[in-house]
Amino acid sequence: MATATTEIGAASYAVPETTPAPKRDYPGALVVVEGIDGSGKSTQLYLLKRWLEIGGYRLHFTEWNSSPLVKSATRRGKQRRLLTPTTFSLLHAADFADRCERQILPLLQGGYLVLADRYVYTAFARDAARGCSPHWLRNLYSFAPVPDITFYFRAPLDVAVNRIVAGRPKLKYYEAGMDLGISLDRAESFRIFQERILSNYDQMVQTDRFVLMDGTMRVNQLQKQMRRIVTERVNLEPFAPKKTPKKK
Amino acid sequence: MKRTKKAGAEAISPNGGSRGRVEGNASAKNENKNGKNGRAPASARFYGTPLPGVNPDELSGSLIVVEGTDGSGRSTQISLLTEWLESEGFAVETMGLRRSFLVGEDIDALLAENSVTRTTLALMYGTDFFDQLERRILPALRSGLIVLADRYIFTLIARAAVRGIGRDYLHGVYEIALRPELTFWLNVRPEVAFDREFKKSQTISYWESGRDMSLSNDLFQSFIRYQSMIKREFEYLSKRHGFIELDGEGSVPQVNRELRQRIASHLGIRRTQYKPSHALAHLWR
Numbered sequence: 001m002a003t004a005t006t007e008i009g010a011a012s013y014a015v016p017e018t019t020p021a022p023k024r025d026y027p028g029a030l031v032v033v034e035g036i037d038g039s040g041k042s043t044q045l046y047l048l049k050r051w052l053e054i055g056g057y058r059l060h061f062t063e064w065n066s067s068p069l070v071k072s073a074t075r076r077g078k079q080r081r082l083l084t085p086t087t088f089s090l091l092h093a094a095d096f097a098d099r100c101e102r103q104i105l106p107l108l109q110g111g112y113l114v115l116a117d118r119y120v121y122t123a124f125a126r127d128a129a130r131g132c133s134p135h136w137l138r139n140l141y142s143f144a145p146v147p148d149i150t151f152y153f154r155a156p157l158d159v160a161v162n163r164i165v166a167g168r169p170k171l172k173y174y175e176a177g178m179d180l181g182i183s184l185d186r187a188e189s190f191r192i193f194q195e196r197i198l199s200n201y202d203q204m205v206q207t208d209r210f211v212l213m214d215g216t217m218r219v220n221q222l223q224k225q226m227r228r229i230v231t232e233r234v235n236l237e238p239f240a241p242k243k244t245p246k247k248k
Numbered sequence: 249m250k251r252t253k254k255a256g257a258e259a260i261s262p263n264g265g266s267r268g269r270v271e272g273n274a275s276a277k278n279e280n281k282n283g284k285n286g287r288a289p290a291s292a293r294f295y296g297t298p299l300p301g302v303n304p305d306e307l308s309g310s311l312i313v314v315e316g317t318d319g320s321g322r323s324t325q326i327s328l329l330t331e332w333l334e335s336e337g338f339a340v341e342t343m344g345l346r347r348s349f350l351v352g353e354d355i356d357a358l359l360a361e362n363s364v365t366r367t368t369l370a371l372m373y374g375t376d377f378f379d380q381l382e383r384r385i386l387p388a389l390r391s392g393l394i395v396l397a398d399r400y401i402f403t404l405i406a407r408a409a410v411r412g413i414g415r416d417y418l419h420g421v422y423e424i425a426l427r428p429e430l431t432f433w434l435n436v437r438p439e440v441a442f443d444r445e446f447k448k449s450q451t452i453s454y455w456e457s458g459r460d461m462s463l464s465n466d467l468f469q470s471f472i473r474y475q476s477m478i479k480r481e482f483e484y485l486s487k488r489h490g491f492i493e494l495d496g497e498g499s500v501p502q503v504n505r506e507l508r509q510r511i512a513s514h515l516g517i518r519r520t521q522y523k524p525s526h527a528l529a530h531l532w533r
Contacts, residue, residue, distance in 0.1 A: 069358070069368065073351045073375070082350055085300045086378045086424065091351070094371035101365035131300035139420035143367055 028108030029234045030145060032119040034201065035153035036194050037175075038160035039215040040222070044153065045117050047223045048230065052113065056241035060107050062099060064118035070095045078174055085130035088174070092123060093140050100144055108145060113239040120144045121204055129196035130180060149233050151226065152205060155215030157198055161191050296423030299378070302386060309389035311426055312511060313400040315482070316434035317475055318456045319441030319448075320496040321503060324531045325434070326398045328504050329511070332522045333394055338515070341388035344398035348379035359455060370408040374421055377404060381426065389426075394515070401425050402489070406481035410474070411461065415484075430514055432507060433486055434496030438475035442468065500532055 031048075033041040045061075052059050065074070070091055077083040077091065107114050120141040128134050155163075165171070165187060173179065176186045177193025205212060211229060213222060230236070293304040314329075316322045323344075330340045346352045355372050358364040364372075385395050401422040409415050436444075445452055452467055454460070458474025459467075486493060494506050504522070512520045524532045 069364070070351075070354065070372070073354045073372075077350055082379070082383065084378070084382045086382065087350060087375050090371055090375040090378060094368050094375060097367035097371050098365065101367055133297045133300070133424070136297065136420065136424055139417060140371075142417060142420075 026105075026108040026145075027111040027238060028114060029239070030104070030108060030114045030116065030147045031230060031234065032116045032121075032147040032150045033153060034118060034121045034125075034150060034210070035155070035213075035215065036125075036157075036160050036198050036201065038163035039153040039155045040219070041151070041153040041215075042117055043219060044151070044213070044223060044226055045115055047219075048226055049115055051223075051227060052115075052239075057113060057236065057239045058111065059113040059115060059239065060103070061115045062103055062117070064116075064122055065092065065095060067095045067098045069098045078172070081173060081179065083174065083179065085127065085132050085179075088130065088179075089123065089127040089132050089137065089140070092127075096120070096123070096141070097143065105145065111238060113234070113236070116147070119147060119150070121150065121201070121208060121210075124204065125197045125200035128200050129177070129193060149230065150208060150210050151213050151229075152201060152210035153213045153215045154198075154201070157191070157195055159216060160198075161194055165190070293427055294423075295419075295425060295427055299382060299386075299424045299426075302382075307386065307389040307426070308392045309394060310515065311385070311389065311395045311397065311428045312514075313397040313402075313428040313431040314434065314507075315399055315402050315431060315491070316496055317436065317438075317441050317478055317482075319444035320434040320436045321444075321500065322398055322434055324500060325504060325507060326396050327528060328500070328522075328524055328531060329396055329507060331525060331528055332504075332508060333396075333511075335522070336517055336519070339391075339393045341385065341393045341395045342398060343380045343385055343395065345373065345403065346376055348376040349383075350379040351376045366408065366411045366413060370404070370411075370413055370418070371421075373404050373408075377401065377422075377425070386426070397428065400428060400431070402431070402482070402485050402491075406478050406485060409481050410458070410477040430510065431489060431491045432510070433482060433491040433493045434503065435479075435482070435493050436496035438472045438479065440497050441475055442471055 033045045035041040049059065049061050074091055074095070077087065083091070104114055104116070123141060124134065124137050127137055171186045171190050176190040178186065178189050180189070180193065182192045183189040201210075204210060213226065215222075217225075293307060294302075298304055314322050314326055326342060330342065333340050346355045351372055355369075355376055358369060358372060385397075388395055405415065405418045405422065408418050442452070445456065452471050456474075457467055457471035458477070459470055461474065463473045464470040482491075485491070492510060494503055496503065498506075505520070508520045508522060511517070
């Protein structure tokens, strides 16, 4: 993870290994959920979104890997198994850049509360597990605005893996990390791959100020906790409906 | 392609010592000629950390890059050099922009729509570049081929940099790329490039004239301003990366002779005589 300083590894910049406090040069706010598959993060973000929607807040929800722009390339690459760790990572970065430049940034500038199901940390954890250099990944995504809150939903590996394996007929090739050649057995490969990702996430709790959430808690209790933290950390007033200003 | 479990960091070759040429076409004639600068030690073959899963020691071929703006004569020179090298017994592979199987066509589609934003486009070009590098170029270099690159990371960096993406960011993206053994820059003035491009296609394309940048509504002005900006980026890159700058405004045979001489001395080829075959004779003017 050393800061390479070759003539191309740029002497003049050092990619921070720790993300600095959010830079707020826009009126919007960004709330992010992260965690391995099966950690419960999407359910929780959905419930948070419903709560805010029902309250009439100005918000926008965005998902990882949802831009139509690079879909054909991703599909082609995955179907034919052409993706290397580097092209896998770059393609997802291109996709994220499209969403960032055309949705997230304009919305933050326009004063929206943006909720993101997975963010750059997904790439840091997953692509590093594939063998990409963490330093290179940090630079690759350095155009992304830093979230106001990053919720990290942590569930024990077994719990998370069982939730996924039970609910899905067949694990996909890249999803299971089969490209890494860890194991010929998909379920086993998936498990080992998720274990590496989990460990990469754990390392970011400190460096990236994750708010740790216990994914084994009951859904409604966890949601209560999440709503409380959002209320404490983000001033929701600017996003609230005009006539009824919320507390704080 | 199956990858080993090797993490990126472990793939860095720790040895900085000299290494001899591995077998392959290029090696036989090369032994004494080049001495110290025949090629960089394996650990310096990449700008930074090598691509994950790549062992620099296996790359016995040579990567030679020809850079230059539109209308600088690059592609013509690459065709001629390919023929010359093949006639000398070297196997040649080429690469260029938007030629990857993975995303080449997708980029064409993005350019046609021109609703794409700058970072996205830069990263799509990056994907295109690394797809070619990993799946076509590295295997060729492992087999000892000569790779002629019709543009390389430098054009990609220059184009994105003039659109306001940080140079350091771009250098960071490409630090896992392979460092060329030779990089030629065919330098031409924008006005000359304009004449040549116009002659070739009777018009000037949207992207070649940087019209996405709102430089001017006048197509000629836009082209000149855009190409001048690119040229300034190249001047900077040339210093940073030690380009061999050639006068791209010279005649095709002149430029080709200079290229052959440089490449011959690098690869240890004694004979630099070359006359294009009938098939390529139309380029020789």
